[in-house]
Amino acid sequence: MSERGLTHLDPLxxxxxxxxxxxxxxxxxxxxxxxxxxxxxxxSLVARGAINKGDVLSVARVAGIQAAKRASDLIPLCHPVLVGAVLVNFRIEDTFIEVEASVETVDRTGVEMEALTAVNVACLTIYDMCKSVDRSMVISDVALWEKTGGRSGVYRRDDDLLADLEGI
Structure with missing residues (x-):
């Protein structure tokens, strides 16, 4: 918790x-x-573009971009911000697809929630488009990796921290 305490609570x-x-x-x-x-x-099916519903990663990219722009509609105390840019990219490995979202703005508050919302919705879209061939999929390891700007400055996730969490 920050030194300022829980900022989304009033004195009562x-x-x-x-x-x-x-x-x-x-x-x-x-x-x-x-x-x-x-x-x-x-x-393999995703990489080859062989999922019956269509191009999984293209649809997931658009879903992530749309989600970043709508984060404040979904999260009750999240400020609406003017999203200047959203990039959603993927890395396909043997047993998972990694989703990365980068969101930028010039505003009074950060875009962490927008980036996290983009990742979650892109992951959900991948799940939705692939569920007919693999209902055992699991969405995991959603986390903020970096943030810059604002009073608190720069934050970068320590790779060792995530490895420790995976071991729990």
Whole structure:
């Protein structure tokens, strides 16, 4: 927890939206990643473009971009921000597809929630498009990997931290 405590609670413990109006807009960026674990047969079908529903990664990319722009509609205390750029990319391995989303803005608050929402929706889209061939898929390891800008400055996830969490 931050030194400032839980900022989404008022003095009586009620939920509130943090007032960001006194802040100056700054350039902010967030990168999030997640995985859809699946069988090697499923990753092969995706890589070959052989899933019956269509081009899985193209649809998941668009879904992630749309989701980043709608994060504040889904998360009650998330501020709407003017999303300047969203990139959604994929890495296909034998038993998983990794999704990475990068979101940028010039605004008064960060875009961590937008990047995390983009990753989650892109992963869900991959799952939806592949479920007819592999219902055992698991979405995992969704995490913020980097954020820049704002009062708290730069954050970069320590690779060892995620390895420790995977061992739990």
């Amino acid at each position: 413990g009620r939920a509130r939206m943090v007032d960001v109006t006194p802040k100056e807009p700054t350039h902010r960026r967030a990168i999030a990643r997640g995985r859809v674990n699946m069988s090697t047969e499923t990753t």
